[in-house]
Amino acid sequence: MKSFLTHIKEKYGNGHYDGDQYGGAGGHDGSGLPTGEAGNFMFATGIECSYPTIDHGQTRRDLLAECDHYNRFKEDLALVHDLGLKVLRYGLPYYRIHKGPGEYDWEFADAAMAEMQRLGITPILDLLHFGVPDWLGNFQNPELPVHFADYCGAVAQRYPWVRYYTPVNEIYVTAKFSGKDGIWNEQLKTDQGFVTAIKHLVAASIMGNQQIAKYRPDCVIVQSESAEFTHELRATRTPEIQLGNKLRFLSLDLLYAHHPDAEVLNYLYDNGMTRREYDWFMAGEPPGYQVMGNDYYGRNERIILPNGEICTSMDVLGWYTITHDYYQRYKKPVMHTETNIFEAKDGPTWLWKQWVNILRMRKDGVPVLGFTWYSLIDQVDWDKGLERKVGQVNACGLYDLDRKPRPVAAAYRMLLEEYGQIPIVPHGELFTVSDRPANLKVEV
Template identity: 25%
Template sequence: MANNPGIFPTFFLSGFECSTFKWKDVGRRDLCEETQHRVHADEDYRLLASLGIGVAREGIPWPLVDKGHGTYDFSYIEPFLTAQRQTQVLPIWDLCHYGYPDHCDPFDDGFAEHFVRYAVAAAKHVAAHAHHGPPIFTPMNEITFFGYMAGEWAWAAPFGRDRETRRRLTLAMCKADIAAVKAIRAELPDARFVHIDPLIHVVPPRDRPGLAEAAQREECEDAYIAFDAISGRGWPELGGSPEILDIAGFNNYSFGQMEYREQGPHAALEPGDDRILPLADLIERGAKRYGRPCIIAETSGLEGGRDDWLRDVACEALAAVNRGIDLQGICLFPGVDMPDWHKGTMLNNGIADLQKLPSGALMRVPFQPYVDELRLWQTRLNRVQELDDDPFDSAVELDDVRKAAAELRPTADADWH
C-alpha cells in the first residue's frame, strides 16, 4: 500500500492520435484510421504494457459514433475496449478530440445539449465495459488550442478567421464541457476528469518590442481561457469550478515556445534561443494558477532527438516537483507515430515508428533509444518496467518520485536541443 498514492497506476502514460476534425479542403478525417490504430489495437496496447505504461489516452470519435437524433453506435471502439481488458491498460477517454458531428453547430444554443447527451451515453457505455474503475475522461481535448486552429487559423471546422470567432468558439466548447462533467458525475459520481491544453511561452520579435503587450496577453491571458472558465476563475455564468477542472493536463512541445506574429500561427523559437524558458517554469506557472493535481498530458521529441527530449522533460518535471508541484505523471504521446496534419508525412515522434509494408499495413517499430531512456527513468523513479497481472493493486508511490527529485536535484534548464 502506497503511503502517498498517486491517481494513476503508473507514472508514465501514453496515448494514441485520434483526431476526427473536418480539415480544410480534405473533409472529415480519422487519424486513428490513418495510423491503423483500430486494426493494431491489440499490438499497440501490448506495446505499452510491455513498457510498464499502464495508462493510455484514447478517443471516442464523436462525429463517427453519433448517428443523430440521440442514437449512437459505439462499435467503433470495441477493439480498444478489448485490448484494454487484455492488457490491463487504463484508458483516459477523450470524448471530443478535435471534431464534432456535421449536424452540430458550436455556435448554436443547442450545442452543449447535443454534446451532453452524447457524452453521457459514451461515458455510461465505457463504464459498463471497463475492466477497472473509476472511469477517467477528457470531455473536450485542448479547447484553447482548438479555438485557435478552428476559430482563427481556419485549419478545421468551423473555419473561423479572427480573434473574436476564436474566443466565441473557445467559450462555446467550455460551456459544453462544463455541462458534460456535471451530467456524467450525476450518472457516475466517481468519474475523474483530465482537462488538457498546451503550455506556451510567447515573445515579441527582437526588432518589434512594441508587440510585447500582445505577446504577453497571448501567453498569460488567452492561453488560459479554457482552464479559467472550467475552473470558475473566469466566466462564472458557465458554472465552472476547481472540482470540474479536476486534474490539469499540460501539453508540452518544442513549438509551444514562440515568437509572436500578428497573423498567426506564431513562429517556433529555434533551439538555443535565449528567450526560451525552462519547462519547469511553465509547469509551475500553470499548476499554481489552479492548485490542482497535474500531469504533462502530451510530450514528445522528433526523430533521433526523442531520447534527449525525454531526458530534458524528466529533469524539468522533477525540478517542478522540487518546487512543490503535485505532478502525477508524464504522458509520452503518441505511443505510435502519427502523420503531420498538414503534410501527411510521418512525424517520427512516437514510442514506435510506423513503416509501410508492400501490403499497405503499417508495421510498428519501437525506437530503441527512446525505450532505453524510458527504462532509465523508470529505474530512477522506482517504477515498474512491465505491467503485471494486476497493475491496479497499488497506485504510483509519489514519495518515490519526490525522493528521486530530491536526490537528483535537477536544475531547470532553458537550453533545449
C-alpha cells in the same frame, strides 16, 4: 554499562531489521515497472486520435485511420502493455460513434475498450479531440454542449469501470485553430469566431463533466491544455501579442471559474460573450477530482524578432516554468499530458529533459501526478498542423508506423524501470485504509 545500541544489535542484528521492508530504512526506493496501484505515479502514452475537418468540411483528418489504429488496435494496445505502461490517454472517435441525437455506434469502441480492460490498462478517455460529427457542424453551433453532454453520459454508462476522463482535449488550441487561425472545422479568422468556439467548447466540457459525474461521482478529470508562450523581442510591445499571452489561459479560466483580468474580460464582451454567459462560467468549477494537464512541445514557445520573423524557441522557459505559472494561477494537481519531438534521434534526450522538469517541479512541492509521451505511434502531417493532407510521417512516436520501436521507446523503458513505482505525491502522506503493506515515501 552497555549502550542501548549494543542491546539492539545483540537482539535484532546490525540494521536491516524485520519490518523495514514496509516503508522503513530498507523500504522500497520507487524503482521497478509500474504496478498499476492507485499510489503509483501515472506514466502514460497516448494514441494520436485527432479528427478535425479541413477544406471547409470536405475532408476529415482521422489520425486513427491514417496511422492504421482501427485495424491494428490490438497490436497497439499490446505495445502499451509490453512496454510496462499502465495508463493510456485514449480518444474514442466521437465523430464516428455519435451518429445523431440519442444514436450511437459502439462497435469499434466496445472492441478497443474490452481489450484495454483485458490487458489491465487504465484509460484516460478523451471524448472530443479537435472535431465533431458532421451532423453537429462545427464549434460555432450553440447546441454542441447539450449534445456532447448526452454523449459523455452515454460513454460513462456504457463503460462504468472507467474513472479517468478528458472531456475536451486542448480547448484553447481547438478554438484558436478553428475560429481564429482558419485552419480547421469552421475555418474562421475572427476574434468573434474564436470567442464563440471557446465558450461552446468550455460549456461542452463542463456539461459533459456533469454527466460523467452523474454516473461516476468519483471521476478524475484530467484536462489536457497546451502550455503556450510567445516571447516578443521588441522594445515597444505589440498589444495583440501581449493579449495573446493572456488569452492562453482563457479556456482554463472559464473552466475553473477563475476571473481573467479586465483586458481579457473586455475582449470577451467585445466579441460576443454576454454577461449572463460569463456569470454562468464563473458560478463554480465542474464536479469530480480536477487535474490540470499541460501539454508541452518545444514548438509551443515562439520568439518574435524585431523584424517580425517568428522562430520556434524550443525550451527557453520549458515545461517547468510555463506550467508553474499555470499552477500558481489555478492551484490544481498537475500532469504532463503530452510531449514529443519530431526528430527520432533526439527523442531520448527530449524525454530525459522533460523528466528533469517533472522531478524539479515535484521537488519544489507542486503535485505532479503523471507524465505522457505522446504518442505511441508516429503521427502524420502534424508538422503542418494537419492543415494539408500530404502524408508526411512525423517520427515522434515510441514506435513507427510499422510498429517498430524508435530510440525513445528504449529510453522510456529505462525511465520506467528506474522510477516506475514512485508515489503519486512526494513529501507527504497519501494513503488508503486497506490490507496492503505500507510503502516507502520516496523522495524524488
